[in-house]
Amino acid sequence: MSGARILLDTYREQAEQWCWRTEWHIQGESALTLFWKFALLNQLTARELAPLITNRTSGRRSKICVKPDIDLRDASVFDLDQLAHMFRVPTARIRRAFLYEILPGSVLRSHGHLRWCTQCLNHGFHTPLFQMRQTRTCPIHEHRLREECPACGQQIPFRLNNPFVLKPFYCPRCGFGLAPAMNQERPELLRLRQEHISNLSLLLQFHRAADADQVDVNDSDRLFISARKAGIFHVNVEEHEIHSRYASFIAHVVNDVAPGLFKKRSGLRPEPVSRYECGCWRPIKSDDDDEFADHDCSSADGEQIDPASESxxxxxxxxxxxxxxxxxxxxxxxxxxxxxxxxxxxxWRVDGQRTGAFCSQALAFIRWRMLWEGCGTPRYLFAKPALEYYGIVGWHLARPCQVPSHWSTPTKAWISSQIFGATCLAAFDEVSSWSETACKNEIIDWTRSKSAIDHTCLWAVAGRDCCDRPATVYLRNPNASRSGMHGAENLAVHWQRHQAQIERLQR
Structure with missing residues (x-):
C-alpha cells in the first residue's frame, strides 16, 4: 500500500478589491457622484464606506466611522491617495472633486445643500461648481439649477451620512429618484465634449477672478454690523453676483448715513450711487394715450387681498x-x-424654440416685455391683456419690502417702486446685450435662462419714515437710457433687411 499524499492549497491570497468601472468616472465631477456610484456598485452603507475613504491621521476619524457626517465640499478628512487608488485615476483629479480644493475659502459663497442640473445628474454627473452661490444655471445644458427635491420640496444636504448612501441617486428624505437613467442595467453616462469642458473652465475662472477681488471675511462682518447699527436695510448677499461691488455699495451707504462708523478700506472701489428721499408720495398714473392700451390687472375673482400688498x-x-x-x-x-x-x-408661443434673427432692438424690447408681463406669445403683447402681469407679480411675491412693518403703506409702495424701477432698467440692459449677441449669431434661442424673480439691483434703505428722518433709498446707478442701443445708420436699408428676416420666421 503506497503512502498517502497531502496536497496543500498554495493559491495566492487575493488583495481586497472593490467593484468599480473606470468609464464611470467623468472629468470634473464632484465627490457626490463619485461616492454615489461607488456605493451603488458595491452596495455599501455609510459606516462601511467611511473607514475606507477617511484619512487615518485625521483626528475626526473615530467619530466619523461611528456616525458618518462629512461635508462633501471639504477634502481635509479624506485620504486622497486611497480614493485615487479606488477610482483608478490620478490624485489631482480626485482633488478637483472637492470645492474647497479648487476654490479655497469659498465657504461663505457656497451652499451646504445639493444644487444640481437635472439632465447632468440623470446621467451621473455633478460638478462642485454647482454649489457656488453665483452659479445659477448649468453651463452645459443652460438649465436653472434645482435646490429642492421635486417630490417633497426639501433641500438635500451635501454631506456623506447614513441616508446619503442608503439609496444612491435618490432623495434621502422621501426616496424620489433623482437620476432614473442610473437605475438601468447599462446607464448612459454624460460624455463631456470639448465645448462643455471649455464652459466649465470659464466658470471656474470666473469664480477665481471673483476670489481675487473679494472682501476679507472680518471686514465684511464689520461692514454688515455697521449697517445694522445705522439702521440700514439692504439687498441680501445671495441675490447679487459681484461681491466687491456689493461691499463697496454698502460701505458708501453706511458712510452717508453714519459718517465715521465704518472706515472704508482701499480695496473697496467707489461705486456710483443715487440717493432718493421720500417726499409726498403719489402713484404714477397711466397716460390716456398709452400706445399699449393697458388695463387694470387687479384680481377679479373676489378674493380678499392684503391692502398693503395690493398697493x-x-x-x-x-x-x-x-x-x-x-x-x-x-x-x-x-x-x-x-x-x-x-x-x-x-x-405662436416661442418659449423653448429657436428662430432666425431680426432687428436686435426689436428683439430686446419684445423679450424684455415677455419677461415682466409673463407672456409667451409676442403677438399678444400688443393686444388687450387678458391676464395679470405674472412676471411683476412673481417678483413682488418673491421680494417683499424688507422695511419695518409699522412703516406706512405709501412709503412701502414708494420704496418697492424705486427698487423695481432700477431692476427693470438693469434687466433691459441685460436683455439688450443678449439680443445683440443673438442677432450676430443669426439664431435666437428663446429658452428662458432667467425668470423675473432672478433679477435684482443693488439697493439699500435708511431713515425712519418720519418728517425729520424720511425714508431714503440708495441705488447703484443703472444705465437708464441704454446708451449702448445704437440706431441704424440707414433706416431704409435696415427696415428692408428686417422685413426680409421676419418673412422667414416660422414656427
Missing part, C-alpha cells in the same frame, strides 16, 4: 408702464415699426 403691486405695475413708455418713446422711437412687425409675425 405695492399697483405701484409696481404703474412704474413698469412708465418705464415701458419711456423706452418706447425715447429709446426705441426709430425702431417702433420693427417691434410691431416682429411681434405681429410671431403668433
Amino acid at each position: 405695492c403691486l399697483s405701484a409696481l405695475i404703474d412704474t413698469y408702464k412708465a418705464i415701458r413708455r419711456r423706452l418706447w418713446r425715447q429709446v426705441l422711437w426709430k425702431h417702433q415699426r420693427c417691434v410691431r412687425s416682429a411681434a405681429a409675425r410671431m403668433g
Whole structure:
C-alpha cells in the first residue's frame, strides 16, 4: 500500500478589491457622484464606506466611522491617495472633486445643500461648481439649477451620512429618484465634449477672478454690523453676483448715513450711487394715450387681498408702464415699426424654440416685455391683456419690502417702486446685450435662462419714515437710457433687411 499524499492549497491570497468601472468616472465631477456610484456598485452603507475613504491621521476619524457626517465640499478628512487608488485615476483629479480644493475659502459663497442640473445628474454627473452661490444655471445644458427635491420640496444636504448612501441617486428624505437613467442595467453616462469642458473652465475662472477681488471675511462682518447699527436695510448677499461691488455699495451707504462708523478700506472701489428721499408720495398714473392700451390687472375673482400688498403691486405695475413708455418713446422711437412687425409675425408661443434673427432692438424690447408681463406669445403683447402681469407679480411675491412693518403703506409702495424701477432698467440692459449677441449669431434661442424673480439691483434703505428722518433709498446707478442701443445708420436699408428676416420666421 503506497503512502498517502497531502496536497496543500498554495493559491495566492487575493488583495481586497472593490467593484468599480473606470468609464464611470467623468472629468470634473464632484465627490457626490463619485461616492454615489461607488456605493451603488458595491452596495455599501455609510459606516462601511467611511473607514475606507477617511484619512487615518485625521483626528475626526473615530467619530466619523461611528456616525458618518462629512461635508462633501471639504477634502481635509479624506485620504486622497486611497480614493485615487479606488477610482483608478490620478490624485489631482480626485482633488478637483472637492470645492474647497479648487476654490479655497469659498465657504461663505457656497451652499451646504445639493444644487444640481437635472439632465447632468440623470446621467451621473455633478460638478462642485454647482454649489457656488453665483452659479445659477448649468453651463452645459443652460438649465436653472434645482435646490429642492421635486417630490417633497426639501433641500438635500451635501454631506456623506447614513441616508446619503442608503439609496444612491435618490432623495434621502422621501426616496424620489433623482437620476432614473442610473437605475438601468447599462446607464448612459454624460460624455463631456470639448465645448462643455471649455464652459466649465470659464466658470471656474470666473469664480477665481471673483476670489481675487473679494472682501476679507472680518471686514465684511464689520461692514454688515455697521449697517445694522445705522439702521440700514439692504439687498441680501445671495441675490447679487459681484461681491466687491456689493461691499463697496454698502460701505458708501453706511458712510452717508453714519459718517465715521465704518472706515472704508482701499480695496473697496467707489461705486456710483443715487440717493432718493421720500417726499409726498403719489402713484404714477397711466397716460390716456398709452400706445399699449393697458388695463387694470387687479384680481377679479373676489378674493380678499392684503391692502398693503395690493398697493405695492399697483405701484409696481404703474412704474413698469412708465418705464415701458419711456423706452418706447425715447429709446426705441426709430425702431417702433420693427417691434410691431416682429411681434405681429410671431403668433405662436416661442418659449423653448429657436428662430432666425431680426432687428436686435426689436428683439430686446419684445423679450424684455415677455419677461415682466409673463407672456409667451409676442403677438399678444400688443393686444388687450387678458391676464395679470405674472412676471411683476412673481417678483413682488418673491421680494417683499424688507422695511419695518409699522412703516406706512405709501412709503412701502414708494420704496418697492424705486427698487423695481432700477431692476427693470438693469434687466433691459441685460436683455439688450443678449439680443445683440443673438442677432450676430443669426439664431435666437428663446429658452428662458432667467425668470423675473432672478433679477435684482443693488439697493439699500435708511431713515425712519418720519418728517425729520424720511425714508431714503440708495441705488447703484443703472444705465437708464441704454446708451449702448445704437440706431441704424440707414433706416431704409435696415427696415428692408428686417422685413426680409421676419418673412422667414416660422414656427
